[in-house]
Amino acid sequence: MESEIYRPLGLTDDEFKLIVHQLGREPNLVELAMFSIMWSEHCSYKSSRIHLRRLPTSGPRVIMGPGENAGVVAATDKISVAIRMESHNHPSAIEPTQGAATGVGGILRDIFTVGARPTALLDSLWMGTQDDPRSRWIFDGVVGGISSYGNAVGVPTVGGEIHFAPPYAENPLVNVVAVGIAETTQLVRALASGAGNHVVLLGAATGRDGIGGVSVLASSGFDNASSDKRPSVQVGDPFEEKKLIEACLRLLDAKLVVGIQDLGGAGLTCATSETAANAGNGMEVIVDKVPVRETGMTPMEILCSESQERMLAIVAPEHLEEVLAICEAEEVLATVIGTVTPPDEEGLYAGRGVLRAYFDGVLVAEIPAAALADEAPLYDRPQQEPAEFRVRTDQSVLPPDDWHPIALEVLKTLDFDPSSIYRRYDHMLFRNTLVTPGADASLLAIRAPGVGGTDLAMALSVDGNQLWSRSDPKLGTLAVVAESLANLACVGATPVALVDCLNFGNPEHPEVMWQFSEAIDGITEICTALGVPVIGGNVSFYNEAYGSDIDPTPVVSTIGYRPLPTHPVPDPRRASGNVILVTTGETPSLSGSVFAEIIGDRRGSFPAIDLERLNHLLGVIAELVTADDLVNAATNLGAGGLLAGTVKLARLAAKGIRIELADASVEALLGEHPSRFLLATEKPAELLDYLRNEGLQTAVIGELGGDSVEFEDWLQLSIDIGVA
Structure with a gap:
């Protein structure tokens, strides 16, 4: 391709050759942009999938595991709990308030996409020390973004943790957990089933915000040009999200949609290709039918935009009018933008579901849906144990003559008063919260709309310790899981599942991949031994600034059940x-x-x-x-x-x-x-x-x-x- 334009989009020479092979021709610029975002590290997990396969993912309560929008575990025979964990690290470093707020919005959509009503949020925040003005600005913006979005959309933030350490000054970590409750019969998967069904876009109009977010931000480190990445940060509207939640839950409750998917990273390209690939079907999308809020938007911009508060629904023709009526009643914009198609019967893509996009009557993209969603390259990147890892001797330290300065320094390093943070969060919405923020774990009553309460409560904890994981990525990460499970025990709960957010440096550095693989082994060992399935998670690579990787920072969130308390916990x-x-x-x-x-x-x-x-x-x-x-x-x-x-x-x-x-x-x-x-x-x-x-x-x-x-x-x- 002329000027090798694919390189600035984050694609390598070999990846471009693979695209040409899959298409049987060179891609046009629209198709190339679609591949670049779907094959980004953020969307494709091309450096981590080979390791993630080792995690135990099944268990007696597991209904949905990795690969779905959220993991789901049964609570009773009628009620289930959905849980999801995501990162919004890179956007929060550029625009702290919007980066954190849109992280909350995105993860809430993951929850109601499976048919669950979002009921709680937790967060794990890793910032630079607060003697640095920029780190204070990032911290205040992140907390403000989480509180303003969560409070406005009406979902309580019930727990979390905050860490201040030098490695996170330039590259903060913003990890968010969302939990929701659903009737088990109302659960839905992201499938574009049924050839001839309508493809309906719900929610906000599409703008230029977020274009390239998953490839520009989430798949590269930071340097002196990082301020140029501000246009890649999305802008959120919690009030639009609240309307979208209510509309989608009404549609799901009435069983009016065949499948549904949120538009997060990679926007419309991701939602259309993944739902089509999951069902083995194709899809035709009329790009110029997508409502836009900016003039002159090109097909590439519309297909790649990561504008927030949008959902894609697959609707049978006989239900379309009712779907449009419900959306109008909830003041949610709903537009038919395409049709589900069967796999091609002949030609280059025979037997494959193909995503075809049209603009002004012209075919602007023609790609097998699975090529985008499932067929990114899989890398087993080189690993190298750091040279200093085995240069160790056990040390014994003599007691000091004066303990006071040592004690003060240890306590100063840790955060013991998160109340200044959680006072900015509404943690009592829905009146489910039984143990409020500040304890080892949060505890909430399990109540489902339409079904009522249960005799169970769920405990939630989110935990990380970069010093443990840096000291020994395997044993330290295993210990992080152990601590999270211990937190559940402190409120009387038995663990049923785990989700994770694995924050690491540049995967092209062999030491980082060694750390990552070791951490996976640590999680695998303890979860296998204790029977705790890993039902979802997120990998965040390229957490580096000016060539320096952050400490390995795997963060886990565990969920457990216990009988509903009859006396104070x-x-x-x-x-x-x-x-x-x-x-x-x-x-x-x-x-x-x-x-x-x-x-x-x-x-x-x-x-x-x-x-x-x-x-x-x-x-x-x-x-x-x-x-x-x-x-x-x-x-x-x-x-x-x-x-x-x-x-x-x-x-x-x-x-x-x-x-x-x-x-x-x-x-x-x-x-x-x-x-x-x-x-x-x-x-x-x-x-x-x-x-x-x-x-x-x-x-x-x-x-x-x-x-x-x-x-x-x-x-x-x-x-x-x-x-x-």
Whole structure:
């Protein structure tokens, strides 16, 4: 092709040759743009699919798994829960408010696309340290975008986490989780079934915002020209989204659509090709029938635009008038833009479903739908273990003469007061929230419109720890999953599924691909051992700035069920009595800890986890929290170890704690391991007997009361210490 124009679109020489082979000719510019966005890293997962296949994805409750718009797990025989996790990292670095807001909008559409009503959001935010003005601007914009969109559209943000660290100054991470509830019989898949059915575009008019977003932003790192990428950031309208939610759910409830798909990354090109390919059919699209909000838009711009608040519905002719009437009643624009076609019977594409796009009566694109949606190249990229990974020796650190400065530095590194963030979110919409933000996990009643309530509640947690994952991508990521499951246990829930958001650097760097593959192995190992299926997720590559990759940052969100509480759920905010440390007996480690990062020591081996013992411990904690009144608070120990966990418990309880330790070592206070819990109880003798009968290691280490956090006579801190 002249001037090799495909290269600026992110396609390689070999990929262009493959396109020519699949088409039997060179593509025109419209077709080339369509391939470039569908074969981008963001849409095709061409560098990660070979590794993602190792994840366990099936389970007794799984209804929809990876490959659908959202994962779905059964709650009862009539009600299901949909969950999805996505990233909007690169757009949020360019335009923080719109980048984060449209991330929320997109993931909500993934939920109601499968027929579920969105009921909750969670987020995982990774920003540069707040002594940097630009990082403060990004952080404030991201939180503002999430709150303004979620609050306006009417979906509560019920939990999340925030991390501040230097690697994320130029490339922040904005990971969002959405959950919805549906009648199981109302679930729908993204299929363009039935030749002759209408293709109907619902929602906002199409503009030039977001063009090239998945290829320009999500499939490249940042450099001095990053400001030029601002046009690739979409602009969201939460009020349009709210109307779209209600219209789509009415259509699905009345069973008026054959299939439905949201227009997110790659816009109309993605929605048409994926729904057609999923059904094995073709599609004809009349591009100039697409409502636009800007003059002079070309076919390429319309097909590639990522304008928000749009859906594609497949509608049988006999239902079209009713569909249009419902959309008019909900004030949602609905336009027939095409027709589902059968596979070609003869010619170059015989036996294949072909996507054909027309503009002003002229055929502007003719591509087999599967070539766009399913046949991107699959790369097994080179991997290289970093040279420093095996240069390790276990280190033992002597206790300091003065603990105070070390404790303050550890606490300063962590964020213990997310209230300044979640106060900007409405977390009580729908009145389902049983445990509010700030606890280890969120807990919501499961109620479905049209069916009513159930006797179940669902727990949700979102977790990441880049220090663990950097220290050992496999064991550290395994530990991240363990911590997320431990958070569910703290509100009495048993896990049923996991979704992930895998944030890594440039996949063309062998060290990054090694980190990624190791992280997949870590998730696979623990999820297989504990029977937790991975039902969906997202891979975000090219998180780099000026040639420097971020730390490997896999983030996971877990969902679990428990009986609907009949009495107040144990909560650190109501903690009283004695403090008991319970563990499987495994030793906490300084490797990958906050303390090790502060002193600049990356040596040592990250601790392995006995998964059988962990599974037993999680079951015991969940049973204690749900069974009786032995426990009034439960929290697990993660980053920052016993020091951070104790301060967190004291701050949430608004009470002091005095801790007595048999071992006053640095490892005991600042070492980290996800299989340790602090329990608060007014009945220590009974609780100790119960735990010991379960074969767990226990010790009464403290008592709540007073107005400070004290570790014997060698460390005293005020309750509100460590606020970021």
